[in-house]
Amino acid sequence: MIPKDWDLAVDAGNFDNGYFRLDDYVKPRLEIKWEKIKFEKAPTSDKLLENFIKSMEKNLKKRKIQTKVSILEKQNTKVAEHDAVLAYVRSVQDALIVAWYCEKSERAFIAQTVFPAKEYDNQKKAFNTVIQKLMCHTSDENITWSAYGFKVKIPALYRLSNRKFTSGLSYLFFMDPKGYNIVSFGYSSMANVILKEYYSDIEEWFNELIYKKNLKKIGKFKRKKEENAQLNRQKHEARVLYLETYGFISKFKNYMVVYLWNCENLNRLYFLLTIIKGNRTKAKDLATSIMKDFQCH
Numbered sequence: 058m059i060p061k062d063w064d065l066a067v068d069a070g071n072f073d074n075g076y077f078r079l080d081d082y083v084k085p086r087l088e089i090k091w092e093k094i095k096f097e098k099a100p101t102s103d104k105l106l107e108n109f110i111k112s113m114e115k116n117l118k119k120r121k122i123q124t125k126v127s128i129l130e131k132q133n134t135k136v137a138e139h140d141a142v143l144a145y146v147r148s149v150q151d152a153l154i155v156a157w158y159c160e161k162s163e164r165a166f167i168a169q170t171v172f173p174a175k176e177y178d179n180q181k182k183a184f185n186t187v188i189q190k191l192m193c194h195t196s197d198e199n200i201t202w203s204a205y206g207f208k209v210k211i212p213a214l215y216r217l218s219n220r221k222f223t224s225g226l227s228y229l230f231f232m233d234p235k236g237y238n239i240v241s242f243g244y245s246s247m248a249n250v251i252l253k254e255y256y257s258d259i260e261e262w263f264n265e266l267i268y269k270k271n272l273k274k275i276g277k278f279k280r281k282k283e284e285n286a287q288l289n290r291q292k293h294e295a296r297v298l299y300l301e302t303y304g305f306i307s308k309f310k311n312y313m314v315v316y317l318w319n320c321e322n323l324n325r326l327y328f329l330l331t332i333i334k335g336n337r338t339k340a341k342d343l344a345t346s347i348m349k350d351f352q353c354h
């Protein structure tokens with residue numbers, strides 16, 4: 058969907074409100090921001106565009122720049138089957154802006170690309186290609202998350218609740234809307250160094266970096282069972298841990314399944330975990346089904 062030399066530069070927010078920007082080696086190429094707006098208050102695409110232009114004007118004024126914002130061209134278009142408006146706007150730089158409202162996810166979107174006027178023809182072509190492929194909602198049962206070399210399918214009802222991308226450790230946390238159940242996965246690079254110098258094994262790595270920092274607050278987990286599993290897709294051998302919180306009444310307990318493995322191909326340590334409240338079997342089934350399609354390299 059996106060040219061290979063474009064890279065995710067800024068990535069802030071969550072499912073409801075957020076912003077991301079794709080850069081190539083030289084400059085920002087595509088920015089998308091979205092915000093939650095209830096269906097009853099759904100704005101038209103024109104209104105969204107108008108508001109965005111107003112915010113641009115306000116911004117220029119604040120920076121004491123005299124330039125006006127003018128719309129050179131405007132046309133109706135579609136993004137992911139939604140009515141959208143595409144505008145060619147001139148201010149300090151030229152920009153192509155597309156605005157639409159997604160009633161399925163109840164979010165308003167603005168995508169824009171900024172460029173020097175002489176690049177208009179190329180930019181318009183590239184921008185059109187990108188907006189044809191933008192996805193704001195899904196009708197699938199699963200959403201595919203693909204980034205930084207891995208690819209994973211998560212049930213669509215789980216939403217991104219926490220993330221971290223650093224050179225030492227990267228992970229994503231997903232939660233169901235009630236906040237009872239969790240799916241998370243992530244990795245550390247430089248697996249060989251980590252295992253030699255910092256942690257005695259992959260379990261200790263997981264304990265120190267993920268469990269103690271992110272999961273202990275849910276409850277104290279004790280280990281019930283462990284086994285090895287062959288990851289068929291990747292030919293790695295994974296360590297599988299089954300844990301649960303203390304307690305007598307199973308519907309109040311949290312059940313966790315953790316897969317840990319070392320991907321020699323990318324020299325990364327990976328974890329994938331599921332936590333389901335009150336249902337051991339569901340935790341296991343969910344972890345198994347996600348692992349079936351997980352691609353680490």
Ligand SMILES: [Zn+2]
Nearest residue numbers: 159161193194
């Ligand atoms: Zn949509």
Ligand SMILES: [Zn+2]
Nearest residue numbers: 291320353354
């Ligand atoms: Zn791998």
